[in-house]
Amino acid sequence: xxxxxxxxxxxxxxxxxxxxxxxxxxxxxxxxxxxxxxxxxxxxxxxxxxxxxxxxxxxxxxxxxxxxxxxxxxxxxxxxxxxxxxxxxxxxxxxxxxxxxxxxxxxxxxxxxxxxxxxxxxxxxxxxxxxxxxxxxxxxxxxxxxxxxxxxxxxxxxxxxxxxxxxxxxxxxxxxxxxxxxxxxxxxxxxxxxxxxxxxxxxxxxxxxxxxxxxxxxxxxxxxxxxxxxxxxxxxxxxxxxxxxxxxxxxxxxxxxxxxxxxxxxxxxxxxxxxxxxxxxxxxxxxxxxxxxxxxxxxxxxxxxxxxxxxxxxxxxxxxxxxxxxxxxxxxxxxxxxxxxxxxxxxxxxxxxxxxxxxxxxxxxxxxxxxxxxxxxxxxxxxxxxxxxxxxxxxxxxxxxxxxxxxxxxxxxxxxxxxxxxxxxxxxxxxxxxxxxxxxxxxxxxx
Numbered sequence: 544x545x546x547x548x549x550x551x552x553x554x555x556x557x558x559x560x561x562x563x564x565x566x567x568x569x570x571x572x573x574x575x576x577x578x579x580x581x582x583x584x585x586x587x588x589x590x591x592x593x594x595x596x597x598x599x600x601x602x603x604x605x606x607x608x609x610x611x612x613x614x615x616x617x618x619x620x621x622x623x624x625x626x627x628x629x630x631x632x633x634x635x636x637x638x639x640x641x642x643x644x645x646x647x648x649x650x651x652x653x654x655x656x657x658x659x660x661x662x663x664x665x666x667x668x669x670x671x672x673x674x675x676x677x678x679x680x681x682x683x684x685x686x687x688x689x690x691x692x693x694x695x696x697x698x699x700x701x702x703x704x705x706x707x708x709x710x711x712x713x714x715x716x717x718x719x720x721x722x723x724x725x726x727x728x729x730x731x732x733x734x735x736x737x738x739x740x741x742x743x744x745x746x747x748x749x750x751x752x753x754x755x756x757x758x759x760x761x762x763x764x765x766x767x768x769x770x771x772x773x774x775x776x777x778x779x780x781x782x783x784x785x786x787x788x789x790x791x792x793x794x795x796x797x798x799x800x801x802x803x804x805x806x807x808x809x810x811x812x813x814x815x816x817x818x819x820x821x822x823x824x825x826x827x828x829x830x831x832x833x834x835x836x837x838x839x840x841x842x843x844x845x846x847x848x849x850x851x852x853x854x855x856x857x858x859x860x861x862x863x864x865x866x867x868x869x870x871x872x873x874x875x876x877x878x879x880x881x882x883x884x885x886x887x888x889x890x891x892x893x894x895x896x897x898x899x900x901x902x903x904x905x906x907x908x909x910x911x912x913x914x915x916x917x918x919x920x921x922x923x924x925x926x927x928x929x930x931x932x933x934x935x936x937x938x939x940x941x942x943x944x945x946x947x948x949x950x951x952x953x954x955x956x957x958x959x960x961x962x963x964x965x966x967x968x969x970x971x972x973x974x975x976x977x978x979x980x981x982x983x984x985x986x987x988x989x990x
């Protein structure tokens with residue numbers, strides 16, 4: 544993309560309503576614009592990152608054997624009345640009447656709807672196990688929406704639902720989700736720690752939240768510092784292997800890590816004092832096993848091998864896709880702007896032309912731009928007439944992990960400058976070497 548043709552409404556001043564880093568930088572970098580309280584339009588740069596995050600979520604869910612679909616944003620209240628949650632959910636639920644006077648709601652979650660889909664189509668244990676998921680907009684009418692996309696009213700979320708014959712099978716689905724979530728977050732450059740949590744309005748005794756440590760987190764968390772040494776890495780996991788998935792669960796959840804809602808001071812005291820930590824955390828996902836809570840209430844049964852109708856065991860599993868974008872910024876920024884991890888960056892690198900209109904600089908930038916594009920990479924080429932200082936400030940603000948700077952002086956010596964946004968370190972090298980380096984970083988072959 545050429546910046547002269549892109550829609551990137553960068554702001555020089557910080558809007559007064561922005562209280563935390565991610566909100567400030569998302570507004571300043573032209574990623575979002577508030578439509579009404581807690582509801583945002585996603586402008587091109589923000590939308591690109593949102594889709595990068597969503598794609599990683601899809602890839603890891605499908606790798607785990609989970610099946611994508613799409614459910615509507617508006618739901619019939621009848622299903623929620625059937626489960627008993629319609630009156631219990633509270634004022635966060637946006638209730639609506641259609642033109643025929645039917646009670647509707649803007650879905651905050653989809654347990655009832657997916658259970659209805661299941662019971663209408665599955666009747667035999669032979670069709671189990673089954674996990675369906677979708678990525679869809681949700682709405683919760685927060686009384687005080689704040690912090691931008693971190694605590695908005697409308698949000699983009701992956702929610703998945705497993706259906707299993709037995710509790711043991713459902714707990715394997717729980718473990719499978721935990722593994723897939725660890726992979727998902729690490730691909731985004733995040734360390735999200737699974738912590739024992741509270742079931743809340745979803746319900747269930749088995750539940751873990753995934754939290755990213757950040758000063759602006761809404762939750763107080765207590766943990767053994769040894770959990771921050773754990774990484775999933777690129778290990779190969781067989782998602783059908785019950786023991787292997789259980790082993791990962793034990794590895795990542797045995798050490799103490801809990802939110803304030805489930806914190807146990809006596810257990811925490813058993814952690815060696817030098818490893819006890821209290822911090823703030825941003826929730827970016829949660830997994831639940833809640834057994835037959837919904838299947839019994841809504842008649843979601845299958846025939847077992849003896850021909851007996853039994854309620855299926857269920858769980859639900861969510862990832863806050865839009866919230867993740869804010870969490871990544873909270874975890875990865877400096878006083879100049881955002882620092883995107885390579886896995887989710889909107890553009891793979893920036894190209895800055897220090898003297899647009901200079902024949903040599905223009906030609907070199909065009910050659911770099913075309914080479915990177917031919918490899919399947921997306922560079923953002925600043926071909927504007929803006930001053931060099933302004934170009935650098937904008938690139939730092941939007942946070943692309945790599946920048947290639949091209950100017951007449953360097954070209955006379957046959958070099959351009961490659962700069963790492965994370966470290967600030969720059970290195971002069973021939974244009975071909977800079978292209979090769981970017982290709983290597985993103986696992987591409989130079990052409």
